[in-house]
Amino acid sequence: MAQLNSNIPAGPLAQKWENHKFSSKLINPANKRKYKVIVVGAGLAGSSASATLAELGYQVENFVFHDSPRRAHSIAAQGGVNAAKNYQNDGDSVRRLFYDTIKGGDFRSREANVHRLAEVSVNIIDQCTAQGVPFAREYGGMLDNRSFGGAQVSRTFYARGQTGQQLLLGAYSALCRQIGLGSVKSHTHSEMLDLVVVDGHAKGIIVRNLRTGEVTRHAADAVVLATGGYGNVFNLSTYARGSNTTAIWRAYKRGACFANPCYTQIHPTCIPVSGDYQSKLTLMSESLRNDGRIWAPKNKGDRRSPQEIPEEERDYYLERKYPSFGNLAPRDIASRAAKQVCDEGRGVGESGLGVYLDFSDAIARLGEDKIRERYGNLFSIYREITNEDAYKTPMRIYPAVHYTMGGLWVDYNLMSNLPGLFVLGEANFSDHGANRLGASALMQGLADGYFVLPATIATYLALQDTGKRPKTEHPAFKDAELNTMADIKRMLDCKGGRTPAAFHKQLGKIMWEYCGMARSEAGLKKALQLLPQLREEYSKDLRVTGSTSTLNQSLEQAGRVVDFIELGELLCRDALAREESCGGHFREEHQEDGECKRDDDRFAHVAAWEYTGAGQTPVRNVEPLVYEEVKMATRSYK
Amino acid sequence: MKVRLKVWRQSNPGTPGAFEEHETPDINPNMSFLEMLDVVNEDLASKGQEPIAFDHDCREGICGTCSLVIDGKPHGPHQGVATCQTYMRSFSDGDMITVEPFRAAPFPIIRDLVVDRKAFDRIMQAGGFISVRTGNAPDANAIPVPKIAADLAMDAAQCIGCGACVAACKNASAMLFVSAKVSHLGLLPQGQPERQRRVLAMVEAMDKEGFGACTVTGSCEAVCPKEISLDFISRMNRDYGRSLLQGEPGRKAGASDEA
Structure with a gap:
């Protein structure tokens, strides 16, 4: 069983983050230069983390599968970003944003994480404004706000209907500055295909260059995944076509727990x-x-x-x-x-x-x-x-x-149960519980990247000896690379009759039918029969054209689709095990007048799934949700 | 409906490419142009042929990834939209549609319709930012920004970095792209301290990448999916001229003081 210690700091809720920052380890500037951090992804969380870590003095390498860091799907967020500024004088406060977010998540998120999110929300707006994000203004020159779902105050900052674009371009410009200064090395068209674990710690990644097909090994003192959500498991979604679960899924298969996969929005x-x-x-x-x-x-x-x-x-x-x-x-x-x-x-x-x-x-x-x-x-x-x-x-x-609240399990420091592996933004599970409120995804991505990880990563790094960082010649790197190459060869050699897109479409239909807006025991059990069959057909009947030595979009898609099929099975398994309705997870057996009926006695916990091998049933670990200040209540918006 | 495609195929940057003709399977007029290509690619794959490589991602006109020249026009027949927002109802049954990559020397072809636009990133790295480290920002309302300035900055800031402006220009000039970023930051009070070094550094980087000169024909504005105005080019020219005269000799944006 995986060890899940949430590492929530002691003390009153409102002081936990301050206390934690004070008690976290520091690394002096001369030593920071010696540490190398890999960041995968360049959306809001990945760009802001890469830029901020580089500003602090760490050596950062950033990897994206896109042709440029500016293309990440954060760019498509429209409405806005929440912050407890109370500029409207309408009674907003950190506590109110915290409470709205906890309640909006149907009391299935971690209290301390959500409070921290509300605290740093105000810094996000300051930071982005200073970078030149052109938020909407009133005629007096002050920032304008609008209302969003689940709140009765106006706390949403926006840039027309393109807030995500402007926030991402702000973070991208901070990243560009660091790339120009040579403190971030940017790898574009580079897809992470495996996580390398050495002596139980995440120490590197295996990457395929999508233009040349070359597979390479990269070692670091810590690995940060900011690779977004897995909503494309449904095939049809508001995600970009390229959004995928490959990075977090392969980390899961290397031992990182996957928390609450059934919480989809x-x-x-x-x-x-x-x-x-x-x-x-x-x-x-x-x-x-x-x-x-x-x-x-x-x-x-x-x-x-x-x-x-x-x-x-x-x-x-x-x-x-x-x-x-x-x-x-x-x-x-x-x-x-x-x-x-x-x-x-x-x-x-x-x-x-x-x-x-x-x-x-x-x-x-x-x-x-x-x-x-x-x-x-x-x-x-x-x-x-x-x-x-x-x-x-x-x-x-x-x-x-539209969004997935579940993701890789992380503690208060945003570190997974695999030491050295940090997970940010939509790729982790921590802040939105069973339902995310509007304008909170941008807030979380930037909170994690600008303010949380840069403060918490030192506690881990300070204990690592940079002189002993595993070299890429280490057998763990070699094994991971060989596995990756073997997977690619298998897909190309299969020469079956159906394209990756056809499999993706079929997967999407199964997921939407049996694990969409309403889920039932019978439906989920049906899906759990169909999905292993689909996985089996995939391994026999896949057709990928072309070769591995050039740009091959069919091959890229094939690798992503198989991860989605496997994840789909875990998602259904999680939905079946959670015999209650909460937020985006609606079980038909558990409702009251069409509203969600939670079961706090049995399910006030995080379910963190642990991989136990191909074809084996994964283990469901549990992290109890302990609420120190908020009382779990039935959500009412009536 | 069915259409015929005359599409550019090129297997890698070093091999010469050529046009290839394909007839599409039956398609629905409500498909997007990229969905039509999806259908063609499924058809090719089922015949054991290699699908047509094309760039795409968000498919809602904001990521700037899609990049086709359709019948000679970057992003196709309609104004103010990207290729992914072009629908087949804009064409007629039986049409022959020519599909090419964005063509410009600084955008080398990677494969078929996919080009390399990293030159844009390098221009941004030269100076397309405000140097503010995380954590040292004042309260967001400490500096009022007139609504008119904020709105105009937003008009420029919505550039999606697709490169259609370059593809449309007979000189492959990147002036619209660069001027949008220079204007966005230069219009805001936060952008003033670096205004001069920014424009000098970005223009220098643009020239170094091999983008051509601007002769103000306006073809860039005509194809821009975000309808970014040519006025920003004049704004940048003014900024550039003033910076050349007053400039900070020996200084380069990006060479930071605090390092």
């Missing part, structure tokens, strides 16, 4: 699926729910156009069911409510899988110009995709996979 406002050929789903920012009203016809099978449906025959179901939060109910709740409406036969659009997001009241109140200023780019995206004008007719929206 379905975002309520996406453009509905239009056909079988579709390669991705597009999000319409949650910020739209500030001014848009969500409704469906009251009558089943009402096929009239939205304008023909009179006010009294419309059901503004979120406002009806959750009068105090209304259209700003958290994502998991809003998504399930949309599914219920469509299951009842009241969905709209050709497929019947959609509800309306209507701006006509807001346009009447504020004028079309104001709405255009706030959401213009989102309305144009909607128009490009659907060929419809949302200023004139309501948008049609439907939930889609």
Whole structure:
């Protein structure tokens, strides 16, 4: 069994982080230069961590599979970033942001981590502003805010509908500065294919150059994974096509525990699926729910156009069911409510899988110009995709996979149970519990990279002797490289009949059908029969064209898809074992009037899965969630 | 509907490429251009042929990865969108569509339609930043920024770094890309201390990469998926001229004082 010590500092909640920073080890500047840190990924967490560690004096090597660090999918986040600045004087505070986040996560996150996140949120806004992130301003020159789901204060900072882009370009510019100074070595088109573990510590990675096919070994004193979430296990999602689970999955297979894989987020406002050929789903920012009203016809099978449906025959179901939060109910709740409406036969659009997001009241109140200023780019995206004008007719929206709260298990220092392996951002599991609130992913990615890891990594590094850092000639590196090469050869030699994309599509269908918005024991058991079969078919019937010595996108995809198939099985296993409903994990057997019914007696814990070998049942380790200050309560947004 | 593709195939940077013709399987007008290529690639793979390599990632017009020249125009027929936001309903049944990579000497072809745009990263590394270490920022509201300046900075900052401006330019000039970053940072009070060294360093890096001169034909603005204005080029020219005259001789951006 893995040892899971969360290392939560002692003392009152509000002082834990300060105390912890004081008691953490320091490394003097002359010695920092001797340490080498590998960072995989260059999204918000990876870029900010790489830049900050380099500023501190460490030797940093950054690896991305993209052609440039600026392409990471953090760039697509639209709505905003939360911070407890209370610039609006509306009663916000660190404590309130902390509480909203814990409650939004349905009391399944770690109290101390979430409090720290709320504390450093204010520093994030300062840092990004100083870097030149052009946040929205009021005429007086001060920063503007808007509201997001799950909160009754306005604490979301934004840059039009492109906040993720601007924050990422800020972190990328900090990274560029360090690359220019020679303190970060940047490896692009470089995909991590294995983690190298020496004497129980993470000491390096195996990388394939996607342009030349060359496989290389890289050693360091610590390895940081900031490689994002695994939502593409569903194939269709709002993730970028390249987003994958390979880095964290292969670390899992080397001994890092995978925590709460079943906590996946379905975002309520996406453009509905239009056909079988579709390669991705597009999000319409949650910020739209500030001014848009969500409704469906009251009558089943009402096929009239939205304008023909009179006010009294419309059901503004979120406002009806959750009068105090209304259209700003958290994502998991809003998504399930949309599914219920469509299951009842009241969905709209050709497929019947959609509800309306209507701006006509807001346009009447504020004028079309104001709405255009706030959401213009989102309305144009909607128009490009659907060929419809949302200023004139309501948008049609439907939930889609958007984020994964689960990820590799980490302690308070963001270190996994494998010493020397640190995991940041969406790739870890720690801060969002069973559901993430809007505008909190950007906050967490930057908190981890700018402020948390740079303070906590020294505690580990100080105990490492840089003179004894394993060389890449060490047998562990050689074995890992040989394994990687053998995997690649197997995929190319298989010469079966089906492409990686075909397998991915089939996997997505199984996952969405049996492990999507609603999950049941019977469905999950069915999925646990189908997925091993799919894995088996994959190993026999895969077809990858081309060779390994040039750019080969089919080969890249093949390696990622097999990891998704294996992860899908773990996800279903976790969902089956968690016999309760909480946040994004909804078990049909455990509900009360359609709302989640948690079971705190049996499941107030983190499930951290430990790999035990190919074909073996993984071990479910448990980290109890101990709440020192907050009382677990039934979430109510009514 | 079905279309015919005349598509550039090149197996590696060192081998000459050529156009190849393919007829697509039956496609849906609501597919995106890249989804159409997905379908063509599945068809090729099923025949044992190598799929067409093309760059893509977010498929929602923000990451800047996709990069095709469609019928002679970077990012295809529509204004203000990237290739991934181009839909097949913009074409007619039976059309012959020519698909090429972004062509420019500083963007060497890696394979088929995929080009190497690292030159952009190197320009950014030369000076596309504000030198502020993590932790030494003042309160975000300590320096008020006029809304007009913030909005204009945002107009420039939304550049996605795709390189369509270079591909469209007869001289392969990168002025629109560089001027967007210079203007974004130069318009904000936080960017003032390094304003002069930034523009000098970035222009020097741009020239070193082999991008051509700007003759203000405006083809870059016409194809920019974010409709970044040509005005930023004049803004950068003014900044550059002033910096040359007043400049900081012997200084290079990126050579930091605190090292």
